[in-house]
Amino acid sequence: MNFPTVEYTSTRGNSQVLSFLDAVCTGQPADGGLFVPTQIPDFSNQLEHWRGLSYEALCTKLMTPFISDIPAANLSRLITESFANFSHPDIAPTLRCGDNYVLELFHGPTLAFKDFGLQFLGQLFAYALKQGGDGLNIVCATSGDTGSAAIAGLRGKDKLRIFVMHPQDRPSQLQRLQMTTVPDDNVFNIAIDGSFDDCQSVLKAMFANADFRSAHRMSTVNSINWGRILAQTVYYFYAYLKVTTKPDERVVYVTPTGNFGNLLSGYIAAKMGLPVAKLIVATNNNDILSNFFNSGQYVRGTIRNTLSPAMDIQVASNLERYMYWHFGQDTMKVKSFMRRFNEAGSVHFAKGSVFDPLIAACAIDDQTTTETMRKFWQNHSYHLDPHTAVGVAAADKIIAANPNLGEYKLICLATAHPAKFPQAISDATGENDITHPTLEALVDLPERFVVLPASYSEVMDYISSSIQGV
Numbered sequence: 159m160n161f162p163t164v165e166y167t168s169t170r171g172n173s174q175v176l177s178f179l180d181a182v183c184t185g186q187p188a189d190g191g192l193f194v195p196t197q198i199p200d201f202s203n204q205l206e207h208w209r210g211l212s213y214e215a216l217c218t219k220l221m222t223p224f225i226s227d228i229p230a231a232n233l234s235r236l237i238t239e240s241f242a243n244f245s246h247p248d249i250a251p252t253l254r255c256g257d258n259y260v261l262e263l264f265h266g267p268t269l270a271f272k273d274f275g276l277q278f279l280g281q282l283f284a285y286a287l288k289q290g291g292d293g294l295n296i297v298c299a300t301s302g303d304t305g306s307a308a309i310a311g312l313r314g315k316d317k318l319r320i321f322v323m324h325p326q327d328r329p330s331q332l333q334r335l336q337m338t339t340v341p342d343d344n345v346f347n348i349a350i351d352g353s354f355d356d357c358q359s360v361l362k363a364m365f366a367n368a369d370f371r372s373a374h375r376m377s378t379v380n381s382i383n384w385g386r387i388l389a390q391t392v393y394y395f396y397a398y399l400k401v402t403t404k405p406d407e408r409v410v411y412v413t414p415t416g417n418f419g420n421l422l423s424g425y426i427a428a429k430m431g432l433p434v435a436k437l438i439v440a441t442n443n444n445d446i447l448s449n450f451f452n453s454g455q456y457v458r459g460t461i462r463n464t465l466s467p468a469m470d471i472q473v474a475s476n477l478e479r480y481m482y483w484h485f486g487q488d489t490m491k492v493k494s495f496m497r498r499f500n501e502a503g504s505v506h507f508a509k510g511s512v513f514d515p516l517i518a519a520c521a522i523d524d525q526t527t528t529e530t531m532r533k534f535w536q537n538h539s540y541h542l543d544p545h546t547a548v549g550v551a552a553a554d555k556i557i558a559a560n561p562n563l564g565e566y567k568l569i570c571l572a573t574a575h576p577a578k579f580p581q582a583i584s585d586a587t588g589e590n591d592i593t594h595p596t597l598e599a600l601v602d603l604p605e606r607f608v609v610l611p612a613s614y615s616e617v618m619d620y621i622s623s624s625i626q627g628v
């Protein structure tokens with residue numbers, strides 16, 4: 159099959175058109191928007207031929223038309239390398255639990271789905287730098303999972319350094335150890351004396367300083383990077399081909415959602431021809447997205463700490479990409495939407511005007527999350543991590559309210575291994591021995607991090623001096 163060449167433009171329309179690798183290495187267009195592909199290839203006629211492909215082979219088929227600047231042999235090697243550190247032969251296995259399916263996305267090196275995007279991104283950066291260039295310094299802010307997955311993706315890579323800021327007391331002990339025990343010289347952990355928002359403010363201030371940014375060749379790996387979104391589309395297809403038996407059979411997915419990155423990948427997968435009956439947006443009590451899809455009111459609130467900390471996010475950066483397609487690729491509308499939201503903290507649509515037949519949304523509180531973990535353990539002898547439990551509970555509610563959805567197979571995306579959240583598991587089920595060898599191995603390792611105040615100039619000084627020192 160020949161597809162037209164796909165390139166990348168900005169959701170806000172004021173950026174040059176870039177190739178895939180350039181868009182990935184740049185991270186974000188200069189106009190403040192997000193990179194989107196100029197076309198989305200449609201694979202619906204090929205799906206039936208792809209049953210039985212390995213994860214890597216399917217990944218190569220789906221990605222090739224999106225990537226015009228990596229020769230085929232190199233791309234398939236990068237893909238193989240991206241999954242070399244996964245511990246399950248199926249990479250993303252699906253498990254039947256009762257009438258439904260759990261798609262386990264936690265067999266990567268840090269036991270959360272973010273490994274799918276970040277292992278691939280690490281390969282892409284290293285490949286781009288081998289073609290030439292002076293090296294990149296990656297800076298990111300994390301509340302826990304992104305930092306460890308980014309470190310696992312970039313550690314030990316030539317011409318790359320990674321600086322990760324985390325709020326000093328916020329990540330769990332296991333999450334911290336996953337970052338601070340990594341011994342590679344190119345990894346720098348910064349514990350910020352402040353909140354996750356403080357970390358993000360420091361990051362934003364650094365990226366707003368164009369001189370500092372270009373002098374230090376800085377980029378970032380947060381969830382707006384297109385390379386991550388593309389990598390995440392693959393497991394939606396892979397699971398589909400595993401659980402369905404008939405051509406064109408439609409399925410329902412439920413995705414625990416924070417920054418809307420994982421769900422957006424499902425939305426793109428549907429545009430690529432995946433037969434989707436419904437994508438369920440599952441949020442915790444930070445319910446700005448579920449409110450938006452249910453009422454048309456997009457209103458920033460204050461962050462609440464919940465049992466599913468990776469989803470404690472109010473403003474989901476990837477929603478901008480969804481709005482781009484929702485507005486029929488009208489970049490003026492995207493710009494005005496983002497400006498109104500940034501100025502007023504809210505945008506109000508007439509009820510029904512943001513209705514999307516593909517999407518349903520539901521918010522789940524901590525008590526329901528815990529009950530869901532307990533019931534799932536009782537009924538299926540299977541531990542859901544709290545993020546996945548939010549998804550399962552949301553699907554229950556949505557299907558109870560829309561019984562016609564019960565006809566379809568339901569695939570629940572399991573975004574983290576339960577052993578990452580032993581306290582929540584123990585509180586919900588009374589089980590105290592949930593462990594994973596990867597995590598047990600960390601406990602006695604030495605940690606490396608510096609503590610800095612939430613000050614843009616102190617963090618900048620630290621980064622500058624570390625870059626000169628290496």
Ligand SMILES: *Cc1c(COP(=O)(O)O)cnc(C)c1O
Pocket residue numbers: 270271272303304381414415416417418419420421468469545573574
């Ligand atoms: C990051 C994360 C999420 C949220 O994913 P988004 O792409 O930000 O919506 C959900 N669960 C876990 C375990 C995560 O680490």
